[in-house]
Amino acid sequence: MRKKPVQQRSQQMVDALIEAAGQVIAERGLEHFTTVQVAERANVSVGSLYQYFANKDALLAALVDRLNREMGEMVSRIAPSLLQADPQTLVRGLLHAAFDFLGGREGLYMELLRNWYRLDIQRSLHRFEQQMLEITRAYALTHVADLRLDHGPAKGFVIINSVVFTLLRYLSLPNRALFDRDRLVEELTTMVAGYLSAGRPRNPRSKAATVTRAKPGTGRSKRNPVRI
Amino acid sequence: MRKKPVQQRSQQMVDALIEAAGQVIAERGLEHFTTVQVAERANVSVGSLYQYFANKDALLAALVDRLNREMGEMVSRIAPSLLQADPQTLVRGLLHAAFDFLGGREGLYMELLRNWYRLDIQRSLHRFEQQMLEITRAYALTHVADLRLDHGPAKGFVIINSVVFTLLRYLSLPNRALFDRDRLVEELTTMVAGYLSAGRPRNPRSKAATVTRAKPGTGRSKRNPVRI
DNA sequence: CTCTATTGCGAACGTTTATTCGCATTCAAT
DNA sequence: ATTGAATGCGAATAAACGTTCGCAATAGAG
Numbered sequence: 001m002r003k004k005p006v007q008q009r010s011q012q013m014v015d016a017l018i019e020a021a022g023q024v025i026a027e028r029g030l031e032h033f034t035t036v037q038v039a040e041r042a043n044v045s046v047g048s049l050y051q052y053f054a055n056k057d058a059l060l061a062a063l064v065d066r067l068n069r070e071m072g073e074m075v076s077r078i079a080p081s082l083l084q085a086d087p088q089t090l091v092r093g094l095l096h097a098a099f100d101f102l103g104g105r106e107g108l109y110m111e112l113l114r115n116w117y118r119l120d121i122q123r124s125l126h127r128f129e130q131q132m133l134e135i136t137r138a139y140a141l142t143h144v145a146d147l148r149l150d151h152g153p154a155k156g157f158v159i160i161n162s163v164v165f166t167l168l169r170y171l172s173l174p175n176r177a178l179f180d181r182d183r184l185v186e187e188l189t190t191m192v193a194g195y196l197s198a199g200r201p202r203n204p205r206s207k208a209a210t211v212t213r214a215k216p217g218t219g220r221s222k223r224n225p226v227r228i
Numbered sequence: 229m230r231k232k233p234v235q236q237r238s239q240q241m242v243d244a245l246i247e248a249a250g251q252v253i254a255e256r257g258l259e260h261f262t263t264v265q266v267a268e269r270a271n272v273s274v275g276s277l278y279q280y281f282a283n284k285d286a287l288l289a290a291l292v293d294r295l296n297r298e299m300g301e302m303v304s305r306i307a308p309s310l311l312q313a314d315p316q317t318l319v320r321g322l323l324h325a326a327f328d329f330l331g332g333r334e335g336l337y338m339e340l341l342r343n344w345y346r347l348d349i350q351r352s353l354h355r356f357e358q359q360m361l362e363i364t365r366a367y368a369l370t371h372v373a374d375l376r377l378d379h380g381p382a383k384g385f386v387i388i389n390s391v392v393f394t395l396l397r398y399l400s401l402p403n404r405a406l407f408d409r410d411r412l413v414e415e416l417t418t419m420v421a422g423y424l425s426a427g428r429p430r431n432p433r434s435k436a437a438t439v440t441r442a443k444p445g446t447g448r449s450k451r452n453p454v455r456i
Numbered sequence: 457c458t459c460t461a462t463t464g465c466g467a468a469c470g471t472t473t474a475t476t477c478g479c480a481t482t483c484a485a486t
Numbered sequence: 487a488t489t490g491a492a493t494g495c496g497a498a499t500a501a502a503c504g505t506t507c508g509c510a511a512t513a514g515a516g
Contacts, residue, residue, distance in 0.1 A: 031346075036503075046506095048465070152407060152411070165389060178381045190423065194426055262474080275475090278475065
């Protein structure tokens, strides 16, 4: 931030600018997000904008920061109520919450998430993963038997990204007639809950027909020992 | 295409332009993909570019078309060799193929996939899903017992998007030290193979503690009957 | 009230880029 | 060889946008 707002009016203006930035992005998309638009929307001049934000990116960063905080609070709010449930219910509850969250704010979260690789949403995603890991850990204290807890970082990564991006793509779908939201949540719940409670193949028969390596399309060399 | 190339030299030029477009995008990213750059790279003038492509988007569309075809051929090429394997091996083989494919072309596929929502990659993704469903169907003819085949469109959607975007995000990771590629493939294999061969909860105990709905963060109303 | 630091303004500037247009060059049919 | 169509060129045009700068309005201390 180029200058610190000391008087009250300027502080309000900074808030209004961040808010307006969110509105513009939600309505017009990140591509058409311009400083002039934001200034107009906030009933502020462009010059004033640049008095408090070094440039466009700084404004965007401030917005992302604010939303990041919101997300953290959301997770902390709903997590405790789910710790008593069984794994399936926990996963389903988190999924519904994620659905509601991503769809909120007039699609602002979605638009930002679509552009995850340009923004430092990388950090947000990572933080989100961490939060989920904490929930998992807290959950483990009450349901030790149900889950295998030797999760390396890979499992969390797989789950978070599978869920978030699948939801994102579903919400971006022009035609949602093929299957509805609840169906999707159920499918994801099945997949994730199964994955969580199963570190190894479940079907007794497939245990016998062990790891017969397939020839990959493009030949590759040294591969790690298969730790399942 | 604004004008059809009838002579041989112009046909070559069109090809060169599409090829150059891919190179520019792979090297500079879609953001810095400009018509002048493409023309220079193809040793062609900008004016000539606009003689065969109505605008920048048309050029991009032509590129996507070409890559879409490539992808289809890739899948058709590797699919037959996997039909004999067990589900785990099938999934693992497809995953490795997807990994190799996405990483190819100097990151061109990745850069395009990152921008999936701006391009009509929607169509490509959908086509990819269809292909996967065909493979699954073909696979079912030989391994009837191992899989539940009442897959609605939702299951395919979940799998495709989970896998593709998780791979995409992994490949976009600045620091890949946390876990390596093979580890990721194994995790995804576990998850997907488990999901495919299990339509309902596997743990006998969790069958008893049935669908105790969690209160979602934001209250929502009529929900569909839970078809698992 | 007076004075100064803070705040606010928005036209103007410079850069970047897509797209066009008038003219030159090449092809291929006669 | 001639000629008309096809092809190729790249400076010029125009629109969009981020950012600056000089000046006006305002707040709050003394």
